[in-house]
Each structure stands twice: as structure tokens, then as C-alpha cells.
Amino acid sequence: TTINDYLRQYIRTVPDWPAPGVQFRDITPLLQDPKVFRVLIDAFVHRYMDPALRPDVVAGLDARGFILGAVVAYELNVGFVPIRKKGKLPFTTVEETYELEYGSATVELHADAVKPGDRVLLIDDLIATGGTMMAGKKLLEKLGAEVIEGAAIVDLPELGGSDRLRAGGLPLYTLVDFA
Ligand code: 5GP
Incomplete structure (x- = not known):
């Protein structure tokens, strides 16, 4: 069985959450089983240990990106920086607002989180939809960093987000697709 099929078994689909008609893909079972959690993290670590892809910094998106990003950064022996929903970071920040289906969202990054030229x-x-990851990329680029790749456990390709991100110049690495 491929890693894709193996991990897929541990992603729980919750119908009508957080709103009617939404099929929420719940990744918490992947974290709960120590063997599966290790397979998941190692998939990322092995890819980014490659000298051609090894980053200077890992940036994680609020909030589940913190869980993955912090562990991957630790294993790569590089630093971790959080990109947070507005109002949570105490120091000077840069911010980026993006459109949601209803309304908009703003994410922030500490102004000293990355340096110009850092590979993130x-x-x-x-x-x-890719909106969150695109906003993260823009924040890092505002500080002069280079986002070498976006990584996620799950892609929902039918929503077009991964295509838009790739078309916008962000290479992606994802482990499981859901229609
Ligand atoms: P996007 O900005 O690409 O439309 O939405 C992705 C963001 O929303 C991610 O931060 C992700 O955590 C969250 N998200 C949206 N839908 C789901 C879902 O079905 N499952 C999980 N685990 N997160 C979701």
C-alpha cells in the first residue's frame, strides 16, 4: 500500500461541519496514533532533508500547521515561525488580508521572523481554495524571504487551490488528495 493510501485511512470525514454541506477532513487521527504520526512527519522530513530542498526556516499556518511545522522544523534542525490569525502576535507584524467565501480573513507574521533571502x-x-497558503507566501515575501515550497497533508484539487498556487509560482508537496 502506498503512503497516500495508508495515511488516507486515518483522515476522518465529518459531514456538515462547521456548516451544512461541508465535508470536513479531520486529520487528528493521524496525530493520535504514534506510528502513523511518525510516518506522516517522516514523509516531510525525508523530502526536506534533501540539500536541494532543505529550508532555512519552517513557517506554519495557524493552527494545524503549527503542529506539523514545529515537529518538521525540529527534525530538520531549523527554526520555526508561526503565521497567526490577526491579533495574536505581540511584537511588530506584517499582515495580509484575503477573501473567504463569506467575508475576509487577516493573517500576521512577526516582522523579524525571517530575513531577506531566507529559504522558507x-x-x-x-x-x-489555497487562499490561506497564498496569504502566507505573500507575508513571507513582504519580508524578502523566498518560499521554496508549500507542503500540506491534504489537497482538495477540485477546489482549484493547488492549481492556483502552482500557477502563482509556489511548488507544492501534498500527501493525500480528496475529491
Ligand atoms: P483555504 O484557505 O485553502 O481555502 O483553506 C485551507 C485552510 O482552512 C487551512 O488552514 C485548513 O486548516 C483549513 N481547512 C479548510 N477546510 C478544511 C478541512 O476540511 N479540513 C481541515 N483539516 N482543515 C480545513
Whole structure:
């Protein structure tokens, strides 16, 4: 069985959450089983240990991107920086606002989180419309960093987000696709 099929078994689909008609892909079972958690993290670590892809910094997107990103950064022996929903970071920040289906969202990054020229790996749990990851990329680029790749456990390719991100110049690495 491929890693894709193996991990897929541990992603739980919750119907009508957080709103009617939404099929939420819940990744918490992947974290709960120590053997599966290790397979998941090692998939990312092995890819980014490659000298051609090894980042200077890992940036994680609020909130499940923190869980993955922090562990991957630790294993790569590089630093971790959080990209947070607005209002959570205490120091000077840069911010980026993006459109949601209803309304908008703003994410922030500490102004000293990365340096110009840093090669950054951007991590989240899932790519839907791609809006969150694109906002993260823009924040890091505002500080002069280079986002070498976006990584996520799950891609929902039918929503077009991963295609838009790739077309916008962000290479992606995802482990499981859901229609
Ligand atoms: P996007 O910005 O790509 O439309 O949505 C992705 C963001 O929303 C990610 O930060 C992700 O955590 C969250 N998200 C949206 N839908 C789901 C889902 O079905 N499952 C999980 N685990 N996260 C989701």
C-alpha cells in the first residue's frame, strides 16, 4: 500500500461541519496514533532533508500547521515561525488580508521572523481554495524571504487551490488528495 493510501485511512470525514454541506477532513487521527504520526512527519522530513530542498526556516499556518511545522522544523534542525490569525502576535507584524467565501480573513507574521533571502518551507494541514497558503507566501515575501515550497497533508484539487498556487509560482508537496 502506498503512503497516500495508508495515511488516507486515518483522515476522518465529518459531514456538515462547521456548516451544512461541508465535508470536513479531520486529520487528528493521524496525530493520535504514534506510528502513523511518525510516518506522516517522516514523509516531510525525508523530502526536506534533501540539500536541494532543505529550508532555512519552517513557517506554519495557524493552527494545524503549527503542529506539523514545529515537529518538521525540529527534525530538520531549523527554526520555526508561526503565521497567526490577526491579533495574536505581540511584537511588530506584517499582515495580509484575503477573501473567504463569506467575508475576509487577516493573517500576521512577526516582522523579524525571517530575513531577506531566507529559504522558507510553508506548512499547513490542508489546501482548499489555497487562499490561506497564498496569504502566507505573500507575508513571507513582504519580508524578502523566498518560499521554496508549500507542503500540506491534504489537497482538495477540485477546489482549484493547488492549481492556483502552482500557477502563482509556489511548488507544492501534498500527501493525500480528496475529491
Ligand atoms: P483555504 O484557505 O485553502 O481555502 O483553506 C485551507 C485552510 O482552512 C487551512 O488552514 C485548513 O486548516 C483549513 N481547512 C479548510 N477546510 C478544511 C478541512 O476540511 N479540513 C481541515 N483539516 N482543515 C480545513
